[in-house]
Amino acid sequence: MKEKRRELFLRIKKRLKKYTRTIILFAIALSFAIIFLLPTVLTITNSFMNETEINANYGKIFATTEKGGKVFVSDMVHIKFIPNKVSLEQFSTVLFKSPDYLFKFWNSVIYTVPIMLFQLVIALLASYGFMRLKGRLKEMLFFIYIIICLMPYQVTLVPNFLVSKWLNILDTRWAIWLPGMFSPFAVYLLTKYMKRIPKSIIEAAKVDGAGEWKIFIKICLPLCKGAIYSVAILIFIDFWNMVEQPLILLADEYLHPLSIFLSKINAGEIGLAFAVACIYMIPSLLIFLYGEDYLVEGISYQGGVKG
Amino acid sequence: MKNKENKKKVKKYKLSAYGRKMARKERRKDSLFLMPSFFGVSVFYIVPFFVVIVYAFEDNPITKNYVGITNFVNILQNEAFKLAASNTFKFSLVAVPLAVIISLLMAILLDQSIPLASQFRTVFLSPMMVPVASVILVFRVLFDYNGAFNGIIRFFGGSNIDWLKSDYAPLVVLALFLWKNLGYNMILFLAGLGTIPKEMMEVAYLDSSNAFKLFFIIKIRYLSPTILFVTIMSLINSFKIFREVYLLSGNYPHGSVYTLQHFMNNMFTSLDYQKLSSAAIIMCFVMVIIIGILYILENRFGKDMEG
Numbered sequence: 001m002k003e004k005r006r007e008l009f010l011r012i013k014k015r016l017k018k019y020t021r022t023i024i025l026f027a028i029a030l031s032f033a034i035i036f037l038l039p040t041v042l043t044i045t046n047s048f049m050n051e052t053e054i055n056a057n058y059g060k061i062f063a064t065t066e067k068g069g070k071v072f073v074s075d076m077v078h079i080k081f082i083p084n085k086v087s088l089e090q091f092s093t094v095l096f097k098s099p100d101y102l103f104k105f106w107n108s109v110i111y112t113v114p115i116m117l118f119q120l121v122i123a124l125l126a127s128y129g130f131m132r133l134k135g136r137l138k139e140m141l142f143f144i145y146i147i148i149c150l151m152p153y154q155v156t157l158v159p160n161f162l163v164s165k166w167l168n169i170l171d172t173r174w175a176i177w178l179p180g181m182f183s184p185f186a187v188y189l190l191t192k193y194m195k196r197i198p199k200s201i202i203e204a205a206k207v208d209g210a211g212e213w214k215i216f217i218k219i220c221l222p223l224c225k226g227a228i229y230s231v232a233i234l235i236f237i238d239f240w241n242m243v244e245q246p247l248i249l250l251a252d253e254y255l256h257p258l259s260i261f262l263s264k265i266n267a268g269e270i271g272l273a274f275a276v277a278c279i280y281m282i283p284s285l286l287i288f289l290y291g292e293d294y295l296v297e298g299i300s301y302q303g304g305v306k307g
Numbered sequence: 308m309k310n311k312e313n314k315k316k317v318k319k320y321k322l323s324a325y326g327r328k329m330a331r332k333e334r335r336k337d338s339l340f341l342m343p344s345f346f347g348v349s350v351f352y353i354v355p356f357f358v359v360i361v362y363a364f365e366d367n368p369i370t371k372n373y374v375g376i377t378n379f380v381n382i383l384q385n386e387a388f389k390l391a392a393s394n395t396f397k398f399s400l401v402a403v404p405l406a407v408i409i410s411l412l413m414a415i416l417l418d419q420s421i422p423l424a425s426q427f428r429t430v431f432l433s434p435m436m437v438p439v440a441s442v443i444l445v446f447r448v449l450f451d452y453n454g455a456f457n458g459i460i461r462f463f464g465g466s467n468i469d470w471l472k473s474d475y476a477p478l479v480v481l482a483l484f485l486w487k488n489l490g491y492n493m494i495l496f497l498a499g500l501g502t503i504p505k506e507m508m509e510v511a512y513l514d515s516s517n518a519f520k521l522f523f524i525i526k527i528r529y530l531s532p533t534i535l536f537v538t539i540m541s542l543i544n545s546f547k548i549f550r551e552v553y554l555l556s557g558n559y560p561h562g563s564v565y566t567l568q569h570f571m572n573n574m575f576t577s578l579d580y581q582k583l584s585s586a587a588i589i590m591c592f593v594m595v596i597i598i599g600i601l602y603i604l605e606n607r608f609g610k611d612m613e614g
């Protein structure tokens with residue numbers, strides 16, 4: 001009897017220990033999560049404040065002396081999570097009354113979508129080529145592709161700028177489109193993926209009399225469906241966020257995407273700024289919600305862990 | 308050893324004349340798939356890069372006199388370039404280890420069976436999808452001279468700090484960098500943790516007197532290729548920090564966050580081809596060396612793991 005009780009006691013103790021451990025770990029994770037969500041959530045909730053409320057809350061960050069130096073205004077900014085009055089007025093102002101914002105948003109779309117589509121098509125073709133070809137020349141070319149992928153913009157923008165100048169496409173949308181479409185980033189990932197397709201399938205198709213093109217369309221593309229989604233998402237983030245390229249390749253501010261425009265917001269526009277920022281993040285958040293698993297898979301492939 | 312012998316045998320085996328012809332034909336067809344990408348990458352990246360090399364050794368694009376390494380000496384003595392390079396170096400030195408260690412801890416945390424683990428994963432990954440430009444307003448409100456953060460500092464009796472226009476600016480940029488990149492790194496680590504064989508852990512658990520320590524040693528050992536990859540990616544991302552700095556404080560930030568891209572932007576506006584091309588080549592050179600070192604390291608440790 002005594003022994004049984006002891007055992008029970010030990011079991012309870014072990015359980016308790018396990019529970020406290022889980023609770024502590026959960027608390028750590030939760031606090032991390034709050035920090036991670038804070039900026040996004042603040043942007044979203046603040047976008048529901050009307051212009052006067054925003055100005056009253058945050059107008060102070062533009063308080064300057066006549067010389068342009070910073071000045072301390074008696075009161076601090078109060079960060080507010082919940083608006084006094086939920087208003088949708090500023091959204092309608094952004095969407096229907098101020099074409100400037102909408103035009104910049106449209107700019108972002110018109111850069112991102114064609115680049116995403118064309119880079120995918122070109123990269124799919126190229127990665128099929130890389131998968132099928134053998135030899136030192138191919139290895140070298142692939143290595144060059146990887147190096148280009150890893151170069152920061154400080155390096156790659158110089159060649160891009162020179163070519164755009166020669167082709168006379170500086171200050172046009174083509175200066176963003178063309179280097180983006182031919183960027184080797186997608187090739188690297190897709191080749192890694194395609195190499196995993198068993199050779200025997202392709203050989204079998206060949207014996208059955210399928211040409212290269214047919215093998216590509218009918219076998220490789222369906223097998224790479226998941227990878228195509230992942231790569232599409234990664235390209236989308238890259239170009240939806242783009243800042244460096246337009247700054248250098250487009251002197252005309254009329255053509256700039258929304259990301260650059262948002263950084264130039266001044267005292268007069270802060271009332272609308274949160275609404276614009278919110279609208280700007282909607283497309284990428286939607287893609288994230290629907291494609292999170294593909295994104296995770298794509299990142300894991302980049303690491304080569306599954307490769 | 309065995310592998311090598313096999314390879315030799317394959318090489319000795321010769322195709323008939325007809326077979327060779329067919330193989331060549333097939334190769335030509337395969338390389339056709341590669342053509343669009345190869346053409347684009349050559350035109351926009353590879354060929355102009357050779358022109359950049361030529362520019363770096365000339366005095367100016369019109370007279371085209373060969374001047375040796377004068378341009379490189381000039382750029383290395385340029386104060387702005389030195390400032391930018393040392394800023395970037397210092398930032399990477401702090402940001403990369405932090406980004407690797409914190410994300411590794413986060414991955415291990417989510418790998419324990421805590422409730423809502425997959426929701427936490429979503430939350431930690433979400434900053435990657437939120438455009439920086441959208442949350443920049445929140446960061447400005449937080450870290451402005453009259454911002455919320457200073458409010459807290461004043462509450463505890465401190466005095467205001469102008470975060471973005473003082474030597475503290477790198478801290479704000481570091482916060483933004485970590486917020487943005489930790490999720491991505493964490494996913495890579497989670498994928499790496501997933502590849503550790505379960506039996507391995509069980510054996511270690513049974514064998515060791517100090518389970519915790521052995522656990523750690525085995526995990527780190529298995530993760531070493533992932534750790535290297537995450538380090539490379541974090542290093543490369545830390546060179547792209549210009550985007551955050553630009554969105555926070557524009558083209559003329561405080562000296563402590565003046566980045567190489569700022570330097571390049573100034574050169575682009577003044578169209579100083581000599582400085583542009585020699586700076587690009589120096590950076591490219593440094594990148595290739597860094598990537599080369601890490602590549603060698605990975606080969607050494609990675610191979611070790613596979614065997």
